[in-house]
Amino acid sequence: MDFLTLIQILDSSVRLATPLLLACLAGLYSERAGIFDIGLEGKMLAAAFFCAAVASLTGSVWVGLLAGIAASLALSALHGLASITFRGNQLISGVAIILLAQGMTVLIAQDWFSQGGRTPSLAGSARFNAIDLPFAEALSGVPVLGPIYSELISGHPILVYLAIAAVPFTWWVLYRTRFGLRLRAVGEAPEAVDTAGVSVVGLRFAAVGICGILCGIAGAYLSTALQAGFVKDMTAGRGFIALAALIFAKWRPWHAMWACLLFGFLQAVALRYQNIDLGGFVIPVQVMDALPYILTVVILAGFVGKAIPPRAGGEPYVKER
């Protein structure tokens, strides 16, 4: 494997890691506040569809992005209603949201566009196009650093940079602001937050709302940046890989980024090579597909450092009387 191939694989890793990272950070806010969310997949899918659909109708990807976020937020509100207001089972609610999104996107796509559950192909301003960072062209001739800058760092859609920037921002919010402290507290000891006179319900709804916005951006990226239009079930399990990355990262923002980059890298390698030949020993492509899940199970099992979720995660909070 030569240097340029490596750069290309890393470049495609970044592209594939971006939706994972956005969804993973979405899950991080929600789960840190004590609301398990296995419905990330469903929210991304709904956002992917509405973003592509509205972008194709209006011709503006930014309007599409807003529509995608709105769709994702609507599902978040449903999740909040079920798991916070009515203290239902958060996991069951997540499953319901995934199914609703899988069904409704195809139903509405068929009704609006009659193209077998897809949206028309997007082009021009209806997509997030790659942006070149300054001097990318001029510096591409510099050995080693030139290709890294012009191929790997430059030339991605704006949402990629947004996703990367969201990592330090999330770290700052969680660990350096009052809101973040309370958010983490509500996931560990909601009764303490309640005693301090801060609304548990309000904080949790805020967390679920942030989760909805980030999932919306992740879905929008899928259908208008990574690909040019919506196709049925286009999330293809990315919501679950993001969930896996979140556990892999033990619910911490910087680690989440590295986990997502790793899983993105695995996807990029699986895309490029069907089978990997390691001197007579062949790794089939299915192993690369399954690796994120296997790694997560190993981490969950605590064989490589134990992953301990927020203590109050998954538990509805009942105020004491």
Added chain:
Amino acid sequence: MDKMPRWADAILVPLISLILAAIISALVILGIGEDPVAAVKMMVSGALGSTYGWGYTLYYATNFMFTGLAVAVAFHARMFNIGGEGQAMLGGLGVAIACLYVPWPHWSLALIAAMISGMVFGAIWAAIPAYLQARRGSHIVITTIMFNFIASALLNYMLVNVMRPKGSMDPATRRFGDTVHLPTFQEMFSTADNVVFRGAPVNITFFIAVIACILVWLLIWRTRLGYEIRAFGHSETGALYAGISPFKIIMIAMLISGALAGLMAINNVMGEAERLVLNATEGAGFIGISVALMGRSHPVGVFLAAILFGFLYQGGAELALWTKIPRELIVVIQGLVILFTGALDNMVRMPLERIFMSFRKGAS
């Protein structure tokens, strides 16, 4: 004191949830510009109007009974087994191995072997998450989700690299031999001048599913083990005080659950396709969740809910065939059922409890 009479808890709450799900489904059909009344009529005539329709309805219902029971048994031990899909895939692998590599003289012997093999494969796939939950405290929901994906990668590998016949492009095994063909309802109930269930895939495994319902009922409500499972599900600390080992209960409940999900493969792999294909399960593992929730984890409820979902599945296929409504409508309905009977249960329950409490106050 109970807040509600038992009949209200067992029948009224699910019924209201179901009606809410039906109303929203009707609104969805209206929203895409179709007529809900006509749609329901077409579903009923397509799924229940002929023995052919019934043949498909019962075929799907057989699948859902197995996966519904699988989820239900785990629910009794307060384990949420979301991995029925993966366990059923592995069950398919077990059934295919039993059917392909042994020259069976008669289908009955093959069926017994396939049942055992499917159950063992399904149980093994549930055993690893169960062990990790019981011993290492890894959340069973997350591990079973991960195992669904690992199962699908494993099945993909087996079909593409190992079990595919030479020269075939299709990732599937060869067709099973004629001697392992299971009797269908058409062969069992047709007479010379009256052919019923013509071409429908429903087969003898339907009766095995019914027997499984009865056995699960006996297990949960009539045996010591079932009592221990329910006790553990109600209160882990209580069960611990009573000397019930959590490790044992988690393992046994999940093994039974996985075995039931794996057993589904005798219907879809051995009974219908007669070969193992990719995506043989077609989401039946997830429908098991809706079926168990709607059936309140009771075998009678699971039986009825499985028939309802079989009807929805076959009716939905008819709709997709004759109208512009895509098959995905069924996925929406399924999501709504899970939402209302599972996640939003309290939305129906809380006001009902209040009504019953006020009645009781008025009476006394």
